[in-house]
Amino acid sequence: MAGLKLENVTKTFGDHDAVSNVSMNVANGEFVAVLGPSGCGKTTLLRLVAGFEQLNAGQIIVGGEVMSAPGQSVPPELRRVGIVFQNYALWPHMTVAENVGYSLKVAKVDRATREKRVADALALVDLQGYGDRRPANLSGGQRQRVALARCLVSAPSLVLFDEPLANLDVHLRAAMEDEFAAFHKRTGTTIIYITHDQAEAMALADRIAVMDRGRLIQFATPRELYEEPATEMVASFIAQGMVVPCEVLSNETNGRCRVRVLGQEAEFRCRKGQGVTADAKVCIRSADISAGGDGPIGVIVRRSVYKGGGSRIEAVAKADESVDLHFELADPHRLEEGATARISIGSGWVIPAEGAA
Amino acid sequence: MPLTGARKYQGSDGALIAGVAIIVAMLSIVPMFRLAFEIVMPQGSLSAAPTIAALSGSATWTATLHSLQVGIGGTLLAVVLGTAVALLVSLTDVRGRGPFVLFYVVPLLIAPQVTALAWLQLFGPASPFLKLIGMAPPLGTRNPLYSTGGIIALLGVQYAPLVFLMVRAGLRKLPRELVEAGLSSGAGRWTVVGTIILPLMTPSIIGATALAFVSCVGNFGIPAFLGIPAGYLVLPTLIYQRLASGGPAVLSEVAVLSMLIGLIAMAGILAQDFAARRRDYRITSASLTAAPFTLGKWRPLAELLMWLVVIVVLVLPILGLLLTSLVAAYGVPLTMKTVTLANYEFVLFEHAAARRAFFNSFGLSLAAAAFAVVIAVPLAYLITWRKRWWTRFLNLSAELPYALPGVVLAIASLLLFLKPLPVIGLHIYNTIWIILYAYLARFLVLALRPTISGLHQIDRSLEEAAQVAGAGLYRRLRTIVFPLVAPATLAGGVLIFMTAFSELTVSALLWASGSETIGVVIFSFEQGGDSNYAAAVSTLTVLVTFVLMLFTNLFARHLPSGVLPWRD
Numbered sequence: 003m004a005g006l007k008l009e010n011v012t013k014t015f016g017d018h019d020a021v022s023n024v025s026m027n028v029a030n031g032e033f034v035a036v037l038g039p040s041g042c043g044k045t046t047l048l049r050l051v052a053g054f055e056q057l058n059a060g061q062i063i064v065g066g067e068v069m070s071a072p073g074q075s076v077p078p079e080l081r082r083v084g085i086v087f088q089n090y091a092l093w094p095h096m097t098v099a100e101n102v103g104y105s106l107k108v109a110k111v112d113r114a115t116r117e118k119r120v121a122d123a124l125a126l127v128d129l130q131g132y133g134d135r136r137p138a139n140l141s142g143g144q145r146q147r148v149a150l151a152r153c154l155v156s157a158p159s160l161v162l163f164d165e166p167l168a169n170l171d172v173h174l175r176a177a178m179e180d181e182f183a184a185f186h187k188r189t190g191t192t193i194i195y196i197t198h199d200q201a202e203a204m205a206l207a208d209r210i211a212v213m214d215r216g217r218l219i220q221f222a223t224p225r226e227l228y229e230e231p232a233t234e235m236v237a238s239f240i241a242q243g244m245v246v247p248c249e250v251l252s253n254e255t256n257g258r259c260r261v262r263v264l265g266q267e268a269e270f271r272c273r274k275g276q277g278v279t280a281d282a283k284v285c286i287r288s289a290d291i292s293a294g295g296d297g298p299i300g301v302i303v304r305r306s307v308y309k310g311g312g313s314r315i316e317a318v319a320k321a322d323e324s325v326d327l328h329f330e331l332a333d334p335h336r337l338e339e340g341a342t343a344r345i346s347i348g349s350g351w352v353i354p355a356e357g358a359a
Numbered sequence: 360m361p362l363t364g365a366r367k368y369q370g371s372d373g374a375l376i377a378g379v380a381i382i383v384a385m386l387s388i389v390p391m392f393r394l395a396f397e398i399v400m401p402q403g404s405l406s407a408a409p410t411i412a413a414l415s416g417s418a419t420w421t422a423t424l425h426s427l428q429v430g431i432g433g434t435l436l437a438v439v440l441g442t443a444v445a446l447l448v449s450l451t452d453v454r455g456r457g458p459f460v461l462f463y464v465v466p467l468l469i470a471p472q473v474t475a476l477a478w479l480q481l482f483g484p485a486s487p488f489l490k491l492i493g494m495a496p497p498l499g500t501r502n503p504l505y506s507t508g509g510i511i512a513l514l515g516v517q518y519a520p521l522v523f524l525m526v527r528a529g530l531r532k533l534p535r536e537l538v539e540a541g542l543s544s545g546a547g548r549w550t551v552v553g554t555i556i557l558p559l560m561t562p563s564i565i566g567a568t569a570l571a572f573v574s575c576v577g578n579f580g581i582p583a584f585l586g587i588p589a590g591y592l593v594l595p596t597l598i599y600q601r602l603a604s605g606g607p608a609v610l611s612e613v614a615v616l617s618m619l620i621g622l623i624a625m626a627g628i629l630a631q632d633f634a635a636r637r638r639d640y641r642i643t644s645a646s647l648t649a650a651p652f653t654l655g656k657w658r659p660l661a662e663l664l665m666w667l668v669v670i671v672v673l674v675l676p677i678l679g680l681l682l683t684s685l686v687a688a689y690g691v692p693l694t695m696k697t698v699t700l701a702n703y704e705f706v707l708f709e710h711a712a713a714r715r716a717f718f719n720s721f722g723l724s725l726a727a728a729a730f731a732v733v734i735a736v737p738l739a740y741l742i743t744w745r746k747r748w749w750t751r752f753l754n755l756s757a758e759l760p761y762a763l764p765g766v767v768l769a770i771a772s773l774l775l776f777l778k779p780l781p782v783i784g785l786h787i788y789n790t791i792w793i794i795l796y797a798y799l800a801r802f803l804v805l806a807l808r809p810t811i812s813g814l815h816q817i818d819r820s821l822e823e824a825a826q827v828a829g830a831g832l833y834r835r836l837r838t839i840v841f842p843l844v845a846p847a848t849l850a851g852g853v854l855i856f857m858t859a860f861s862e863l864t865v866s867a868l869l870w871a872s873g874s875e876t877i878g879v880v881i882f883s884f885e886q887g888g889d890s891n892y893a894a895a896v897s898t899l900t901v902l903v904t905f906v907l908m909l910f911t912n913l914f915a916r917h918l919p920s921g922v923l924p925w926r927d
């Protein structure tokens with residue numbers, strides 16, 4: 003097992019920075035999710051760590067050993083890093099057991115030990131007795147598990163997952179998520195897990211690295227990302243936070259400050275040292291909005307989607323129709339399209355100004 | 360601070376790249392440079408004398424003119440025939456497409472000299488077939504195929520399937536929306552074919568035209584069998600005759616002639632490049648192919664026509680060949696009494712050179728196929744998965760000896776090995792090894808192309824997964840890459856075997872007593888007037904081709920489409 007350290011890692015394709023100045027420090031045994039919209043450089047980052055791409059600047063250190071530096075790089079086959087590929091990448095001309103045992107064979111492990119370790123690995127992913135099958139004769143979930151077994155059989159120091167659930171259907175995903183969590187608990191391996199699905203990242207990871215356009219935006223625990231997003235992008239990307247313009251009326255004291263948002267004055271959470279400003283943004287979660295009463299903010303309902311037991315209401319503020327809001331409305335209350343309602347915002351997070359981090 | 364491990368990695372990579380590059384250079388760049396060198400510095404000293412001698416002879420220009428004549432004529436015929444058949448098969452609802460394509464493409468796999476022999480046997484005054492149906496002209500009548508028209512006709516028949524395959528591949532990529540848009544704007548089918556489909560197919564047709572032209576001007580077998588008796592020489596046959604009568608002394612002069620034919624072929628390729636660049640109709644969308652036009656009551660007629668084509672271009676000539684191989688002597692009519700297997704017995708067991716030729720050709724083809732299969736995998740791997748700016752040149756270099764007419768490579772090989780190689784003292788001139796060298800160079804690309812297209816269809820993460828499992832380069836090539844592309848590469852190997860087995864162009868110039876090939880033996884029999892023996896040997900090669908085709912079909916399922924030309 004090993005920690006992973008990225009120092010100012012930059013990777014350029016032509017004149018386009020796919021990964022730009024990313025630094026992060028992953029502790030031994032930590033489960034880190036890399037989250038971001040498609041095309042933001044997640045796969046490139048993972049391939050840099052695996053050694054398939056050469057970086058332009060910075061350093062990658064695995065277990066205290068420099069693996070990549072500009073102009074030099076330890077080849078992937080010598081890194082002892084495991085990968086579970088998005089499309090599984092199982093070798094169709096080998097049986098399940100041959101797939102799983104390949105790395106042991108390469109390492110010249112003797113036959114008896116090899117067979118035992120393959121059997122153990124298959125047992126670990128609940129595939130006892132599948133050793134003689136061909137990958138073509140397995141279901142999607144089973145293939146995923148073979149890929150997992152193949153990666154863990156050699157006890158790699160670091161395991162990389164590239165959107166491993168993207169090709170599975172919804173109910174299989176939930177099952178596999180549990181399996182990954184169990185796998186991490188059992189083995190204690192350091193895991194870098196790439197996904198564009200924030201719910202998946204929140205459910206699995208100790209910490210999440212949010213990326214956007216090649217940059218690392220925020221690297222924090224799921225709770226911190228949800229409660230204290232560092233930028234508008236993180237705020238709206240995680241759990242569909244609403245980003246609303248506001249005025250900060252007082253300096254921060256005890257992590258709170260007074261703000262005026264859509265005409266309502268309230269006390270919101272904020273970062274230490276937040277100062278008074280007329281031009282700020284707050285992140286509001288739908289749970290922070292209470293409707294049905296006689297709140298200070300008027301809204302016009304644009305859409306109402308029945309969710310069973312309640313509705314999700316999408317609305318715009320009367321004061322500023324460019325501000326989209328959404329919230330839950332429990333039965334038996336109802337709001338039709340076009341109706342007006344009054345809401346109040348109970349809590350929120352003042353998003354720190356860019357560069358104030 | 361150098362990273363541990365990084366060095367070893369570069370080592371095995373570098374060795375592979377260097378090894379493959381050296382082999383490709385040895386087979387392509389070196390012989391071409393040797394040829395160019397000979398033209399600038401004939402026999403080692405700067406002189407223009409051989410060039411002047413070659414270019415001032417009237418025979419040269421007559422042969423050049425003839426080459427252009429049959430080249431252009433054969434190409435036109437092939438393009439018209441091949442395109443028409445491709446349109447019929449691809450755009451309409453005719454039945455029996457699969458078997459038709461199988462039979463229609465066969466002439467491409469039969470050596471040109473066998474095609475020539477077959478047609479000669481069919482139409483000649485001694486034709487057992489014409490005798491059977493009572494239409495044989497009197498003995499002594501001139502065979503109508505010994506003429507310019509005959510050469511053009513056979514070149515057309517030989518290479519129409521080449522055009523067919525390329526145009527059909529293009530038609531398959533034609534998105535149906537384009538056709539449907541035309542139809543729904545009120546255009547009739549003929550209008551759609553003329554204004555939408557054919558214009559969109561111009562890149563395919565232009566490409567096919569260039570390929571057919573290069574094949575026609577470089578062809579040796581057909582003008583050798585049909586032209587030499589009529590005193591009608593094209594550049595390849597002129598080179599052959601000069602060399603046969605003058606020996607190594609005239610090498611500098613024929614080098615100039617081979618350069619001439621090489622330039623004509625290159626001109627064809629460049630013209631294609633030029634024409635293609637001005638018409639960029641790249642089709643990007645991946646869509647279903649258009650629904651076939653229904654022929655209605657014309658369908659049976661179209662199908663009849665289709666199979667008539669197969670009968671004329673394949674069945675009748677092969678029948679002519681077979682019948683000739685079964686009669687005891689020239690001009691004897693075939694009856695239950697005269698039918699005999701004596702010709703086969705003679706060529707297989709009695710005639711020493713023919714017997715040797717079977718061994719030689721078998722060994723040469725097998726070696727060429729095996730070598731190509733082994734080299735194609737790392738080479739294709741570098742070209743597709745390890746793309747760099749220079750891998751393109753590797754690919755071009757491997758294509759060159761096949762793209763240029765066979766005589767060019769043969770002359771280059773002769774020049775290269777006439778004297779023992781310096782330093783190592785390798786002496787292979789006048790042995791079977793020089794033929795092997797030329798075969799390796801010429802046919803490598805036939806295994807390379809399917810391997811490249813196979814690799815394009817395989818996800819590279821399969822290799823990367825092996826890499827993170829700790830497997831080094833050679834192990835990955837052996838345990839992952841090779842097994843995955845093996846079907847495509849091996850199919851290429853089979854194609855090489857078929858092509859090399861009855862090859863004539865290269866071996867006609869390189870053979871010596873003891874290193875005869877089947878192609879050479881057929882040629883010698885025919886030149887000596889022993890058409891019956893020539894027909895027997897040819898029938899056997901056609902049989903081998905058929906058996907190999909059927910055998911390869913067994914694992915066709917595992918192949919990327921387009922690897923086996925005869926599989927639709």
Ligand SMILES: Nc1ncnc2c1ncn2[C@@H]1O[C@H](COP(=O)(O)OP(=O)(O)O)[C@@H](O)[C@H]1O
Nearest residue numbers: 015019020038039040041042043044045046047
């Ligand atoms: N080999 C490559 N050559 C050029 N551009 C690339 C290459 N690989 C990725 N990119 C570009 O880098 C950016 C990030 O890609 P990627 O890391 O695959 O994103 P993600 O995995 O987050 O969807 C994209 O704009 C992509 O087009």
Ligand SMILES: [Mg+2]
Nearest residue numbers: 041044045046
């Ligand atoms: Mg990706």
